[in-house]
Amino acid sequence: MDLATIIEAVVKVLIVLGFVLMGVPLIVWMERKVLGHMQDRIGPERVGPFGLLQTIADGMKLFFKEDMLPAQADKVVFFLAPGLSIVTALVAATVVPWGDTVTLFGREIGLRITDVNIALLFLLGTTSMGVYGIVLGGWASNSKYPLLGGLRSSAQMISYELAQGISLVPIVMITGSLSLSQIGRAQESMWFVVPQFFAFVIFVICAVAETNRAPFDLAEAETELVAGFHTEFSSMKFALYFLSEYANMMVVAGVAITCFLGAWHGPGPIPGVLWFLIKLSLFLFFFIWLRATFPRLRYDQLMGFGWKVLLPASLLNMAVTAVVLVMKG
Amino acid sequence: MTEIILFSLFALTAVTCALGVVFHKNPVHCALLLVAVLLSLAGLFIMLHAQFIAALQVIVYAGAIMVLFLFVLMLLNVRRHEDVLTPGAAKGFGFLFALIVFVELLWVALSPGGGEQGSVGAPAALPQEFGSPAAIGRILYTTWLYPFEITSILLLVAVVGAVLLARRKFVG
Numbered sequence: 001m002d003l004a005t006i007i008e009a010v011v012k013v014l015i016v017l018g019f020v021l022m023g024v025p026l027i028v029w030m031e032r033k034v035l036g037h038m039q040d041r042i043g044p045e046r047v048g049p050f051g052l053l054q055t056i057a058d059g060m061k062l063f064f065k066e067d068m069l070p071a072q073a074d075k076v077v078f079f080l081a082p083g084l085s086i087v088t089a090l091v092a093a094t095v096v097p098w099g100d101t102v103t104l105f106g107r108e109i110g111l112r113i114t115d116v117n118i119a120l121l122f123l124l125g126t127t128s129m130g131v132y133g134i135v136l137g138g139w140a141s142n143s144k145y146p147l148l149g150g151l152r153s154s155a156q157m158i159s160y161e162l163a164q165g166i167s168l169v170p171i172v173m174i175t176g177s178l179s180l181s182q183i184g185r186a187q188e189s190m191w192f193v194v195p196q197f198f199a200f201v202i203f204v205i206c207a208v209a210e211t212n213r214a215p216f217d218l219a220e221a222e223t224e225l226v227a228g229f230h231t232e233f234s235s236m237k238f239a240l241y242f243l244s245e246y247a248n249m250m251v252v253a254g255v256a257i258t259c260f261l262g263a264w265h266g267p268g269p270i271p272g273v274l275w276f277l278i279k280l281s282l283f284l285f286f287f288i289w290l291r292a293t294f295p296r297l298r299y300d301q302l303m304g305f306g307w308k309v310l311l312p313a314s315l316l317n318m319a320v321t322a323v324v325l326v327m328k329g
Numbered sequence: 330m331t332e333i334i335l336f337s338l339f340a341l342t343a344v345t346c347a348l349g350v351v352f353h354k355n356p357v358h359c360a361l362l363l364v365a366v367l368l369s370l371a372g373l374f375i376m377l378h379a380q381f382i383a384a385l386q387v388i389v390y391a392g393a394i395m396v397l398f399l400f401v402l403m404l405l406n407v408r409r410h411e412d413v414l415t416p417g418a419a420k421g422f423g424f425l426f427a428l429i430v431f432v433e434l435l436w437v438a439l440s441p442g443g444g445e446q447g448s449v450g451a452p453a454a455l456p457q458e459f460g461s462p463a464a465i466g467r468i469l470y471t472t473w474l475y476p477f478e479i480t481s482i483l484l485l486v487a488v489v490g491a492v493l494l495a496r497r498k499f500v501g
Contacts, residue, residue: 077361118462121384128392132364135396139357139403151403154396161393178462
């Protein structure tokens with residue numbers, strides 16, 4: 001390992017971490033603005049131009065808030081849980097490719113932190129570890145609303161993880177690779193959303209459920225559970241949960257783009273990285289749009305939908321794809 | 330050198346956390362320590378060039394099964410300092426089985442050739458795609474097809490049995 005390799009790795013890590021962490025305030029701002037306009041309000045507009053600095057101001061405010069510890073809470077786990085959440089979200093971001101290779105200073109540089117050959121499994125693994133942040137946060141608070149929220153979300157995430165994983169199998173079968181950059185490269189002529197439209201729909205629904213976003217935000221249903229698993233968290237611990245939710249949104253959007261929406265490919269002379277960013281913003285807008293449009297599901301409806309509709313549908317899609325692939329030879 | 334450092338790191342974490350699983354009073358903490366054990370085992374699998382098994386270890390065991398464990402512990406609300414295994418017979422059997430496994434492992438480690446197989450790192454000559462999903466899939470569906478299918482039937486039976494037991498209360 002020479003110096004250049006190390007420098008390259010450090011720079012890439014800084015870019016990705018910086019992008020995700022700086023992107024979150026922007027997405028939060030976008031969410032508040034878009035929701036505002038969709039609900040016939042203006043949204044934040046006082047701090048900075050177009051209210052752009054509102055999230056930064058909110059972040060500062062959170063930073064100076066008192067850090068509360070509920071009575072009888074499990075101190076270690078209470079401390080650990082928000083950290084687990086953000087760490088898994090950021091680790092998952094390392095395998096998402098944001099472009100093909102470029103040549104810089106005579107070195108071939110792949111535009112991703114790491115290109116592990118089982119990237120897709122790595123991703124599923126980290127997201128399944130992300131459940132712990134929420135479950136443990138709910139449990140460690142020693143309070144009933146967070147506990148119920150944590151239990152709900154763990155059940156929800158396990159159920160939807162299955163369908164999500166299986167909806168990605170056809171992509172693996174077509175490309176014959178679990179590497180995200182290989183999958184991205186395979187979509188130069190055609191985006192996988194065309195032959196695998198059903199898988200795409202299933203994946204997106206599961207992605208919304210996995211990130212605990214409306215209409216699947218049962219874990220933090222305000223009307224029944226106050227704020228769900230993060231009710232007792234204040235100050236930066238709350239901020240970390242907030243951060244990891246939005247970081248997870250970005251990762252899941254990145255995976256959807258890489259696996260179905262042509263990764264960094266796009267028509268015209270626009271460079272691949274820019275295409276990726278455009279698609280990412282559109283996808284995040286779509287997330288917010290969903291939140292403004294649909295009412296929250298009831299809990300039993302949510303579980304029934306996951307197990308009785310999405311899972312069989314994704315299995316069927318996988319079987320059909322396998323048959324078609326074999327017939328094609 | 331790196332190999333030895335990494336191995337010691339994972340192995341020490343695994344053993345320490347495993348001791349924690351046995352001796353910690355709080356069941357939820359025990360479950361968490363078990364997650365740590367499973368994760369360090371995944372690290373050891375990666376060192377043995379078995380990336381696929383490592384990924385499965387994280388997704389299936391550390392990710393899914395342990396979350397269910399936690400789920401049950403939280404739903405039952407098992408209190409601290411409460412002896413989960415009250416029957417003395419269960420304890421006796423536990424010690425007996427632990428002893429058997431220990432003797433077995435000791436026997437394998439001390440038998441001639443056992444030290445070589447159990448040494449750190451992978452054997453010198455490994456096929457190029459050893460441990461890759463494709464290689465494991467091929468072996469599972471050719472050489473080990475029958476055991477594989479029988480295992481899947483066994484799991485199916487377990488699932489159906491669990492559903493039957495859970496529903497009996499409401500139906501009958």
